[in-house]
Amino acid sequence: MSVYQVSCPARVHYLDSEIDELQDVPDGGFQVARSLWCLLEAGHTGLHHTFTQGLRATDELPARNLWTRWPDGDEYGPRRETLILPPCTEKFLAGTIEEESCGLPDGHVGRHGFEFGPPLTEADVLPEWLFRMFFD
């Protein structure tokens, strides 16, 4: 769920009635935001996708994610739809304690979620002597 733009500049807006509906889904776990950015890589093809609502695991079902997807220029519908999509199974640093999941729906276009953002450089890493000043 992103109220900040991370990549694609497309955005979806929900009406009050739609927010009420999304908030009331059984096992819903999140506060639904009024306006959400598409989470796919900028310049992607196909439908825009944004994570809308998380559904908690129940006795019968695992946790699931509700996504909204829409064609370019159709952010208010009628071709906009909100549905459960399975997650992309790609992992960054798979098997390590820093393992990070993609967070996008299975079969998404463009790069994986963990590939976004500027690469880490030496300047992003706190030098050890400075680290000690704060944490020792």
Ligand SMILES: [Zn+2]
């Ligand atoms: Zn998009």
Ligand SMILES: [Zn+2]
């Ligand atoms: Zn992915």
